[in-house]
Every structure is written in structure tokens, then in C-alpha cells.
Amino acid sequence: TAVSTTDVATPHFTLGDAANELAISSGTLDLTSLAGAWGPHPIMRLQSMFLNLHESFPFVGAGLPWYILIPAVTVCLRVLLFGFQVRAQSNAARMAIIQPEMLAGMERLKAAKARGDFMGAQTAQMETQKLMSDNNVNPIKNLAFPLAQAAVFMTMFFALRGLATAELPSMMTEGLGWVENLTLPDPYWVLPIASTALTLATLEVRSLHC
Numbered sequence: 001t002a003v004s005t006t007d008v009a010t011p012h013f014t015l016g017d018a019a020n021e022l023a024i025s026s027g028t029l030d031l032t033s034l035a036g037a038w039g040p041h042p043i044m045r046l047q048s049m050f051l052n053l054h055e056s057f058p059f060v061g062a063g064l065p066w067y068i069l070i071p072a073v074t075v076c077l078r079v080l081l082f083g084f085q086v087r088a089q090s091n092a093a094r095m096a097i098i099q100p101e102m103l104a105g106m107e108r109l110k111a112a113k114a115r116g117d118f119m120g121a122q123t124a125q126m127e128t129q130k131l132m133s134d135n136n137v138n139p140i141k142n143l144a145f146p147l148a149q150a151a152v153f154m155t156m157f158f159a160l161r162g163l164a165t166a167e168l169p170s171m172m173t174e175g176l177g178w179v180e181n182l183t184l185p186d187p188y189w190v191l192p193i194a195s196t197a198l199t200l201a202t203l204e205v206r207s208l209h210c
Contacts, residue, residue: 042155043155043158043159043162044159046155046156046159047159047162047163049073050069050073050159050160050163051163053069053073054066054069054170057069057072065170065174066170066171066174066175066182067174067175067176067182070160073156074156077152077153077156081145081148081149081152084144084145084148084149085145087141087144087145088141088142088143088144088145088146089145091136091137091138091141091142092142094135094136094137095135095137095139095142097135098131098132098135098137101131102128102131102132105124105125105127105128105131106124106128108120108124108127109121109124109125109128112124164182164183165183167183168183171183178190179191
């Protein structure tokens with residue numbers, strides 16, 4: 001007889017299941033419980049990477065504590081995104097050089113449209129496109145770095161929040177300073193305030209150079 005798919009139990013890995021299989025004595029994860037954890041979702045992939053690196057970090061042999069592992073992964077991701085940042089800044093610099101010509105072309109385009117000169121509008125548009133092509137400029141390229149950065153670090157945020165929600169014993173003891181328990185919020189709000197202040201300072205410095 002045919003077996004109904006509802007009668008077959010499908011193995012499924014969750015952080016809650018993994019947390020129940022933790023070795024309490026060492027506060028580390030038994031990697032045999034990671035079977036099937038490398039799922040298609042990027043958050044799950046990053047969580048699996050964090051758990052594996054916590055057990056065994058390349059060129060180190062042993063795993064790293066969370067207060068070192070999280071900054072180390074952050075630096076590595078920043079390095080990987082550096083190419084996007086360089087290309088975006090180079091594109092922005094070239095665009096700034098030809099901006100007066102681009103603005104003039106846009107003015108000619110608007111003027112041609114205003115007087116109903118569709119041939120003139122098309123000519124002005126083609127001249128602007130040629131100007132950007134000759135100078136290897138594309139406004140969309142300026143969005144590559146912010147979008148890549150947002151996608152990567154939002155994924156990292158939700159991955160770490162999921163691990164903290166799972167209340168891994170190692171995350172409860174491998175913090176640093178006044179934030180020893182990484183599954184709880186900063187009790188003094190020092191980190192959120194510092195992060196906000198640094199972000200505002202970065203925006204102010206960039207605005208001064210624009």
C-alpha cells in the first residue's frame with residue numbers, strides 16, 4: 001500500500017533542538033546535532049557558520065569565544081565588502097567630475113520637452129548617456145555598496161539574534177566586560193548609544209566632504 005507523506009516524519013533542525021543537545025559541562029555545541037542545519041536560508045547558513053567557527057576556527061585549531069568570534073567575523077565581512085565600497089566611491093568620484101555636464105544635459109532635455117521638441121529631447125538624452133558611458137559612470141553603481149552592506153549585516157543581525165534566543169550556554173558566559181551574558185540586552189545601554197553616536201558622526205563627516 002502507498003504510504004501517505006503525512007505519515008513520514010521529516011527530520012528538521014531548529015536552534016531549540018540544538019540548544020537541548022548542548023554539552024552543559026563545556027558550554028559548546030555538539031556538532032553532530034548540526035545535521036541538516038545547512039539549509040537554503042542565508043540566516044540559517046550564517047548561524048551554522050558561527051556555530052562551527054565557535055568550535056573550530058581556521059588556522060587556530062580550537063574554537064574562539066563569542067566575544068572574539070563576533071568581531072572577527074564582522075571584520076572579515078567588512079573586508080569582503082571593501083571591493084564594493086571602492087567601486088562605489090570611484091563611480092561617485094567620476095560622476096562628480098562630469099556632474100556640471102550632466103546637469104547641462106538634463107536642462108537641455110527638460111527645455112526640449114517643454115517646447116515639444118521630441119527629437120531634441122532624444123538627442124539630449126543620448127548625449128547624456130554617451131557622456132556617462134565615455135566616463136564609465138552609472139548612478140546605479142552607487143547603490144551597490146549600501147545594498148550589499150545592508151543585506152549582509154541584517155542577515156548577521158538576525159542570525160546572532162536567533163542564536164541568542166536559543167540561549168546557548170556558551171553565549172551566556174562568553175561576553176566581555178559588563179555584557180557577560182550575550183543573550184541579554186546591554187543593561188546600561190552603552191553599546192546602543194555608542195553605535196548611534198558613531199553612525200551620526202560618520203554621517204556628519206561625510207556631509208562635510210560633500
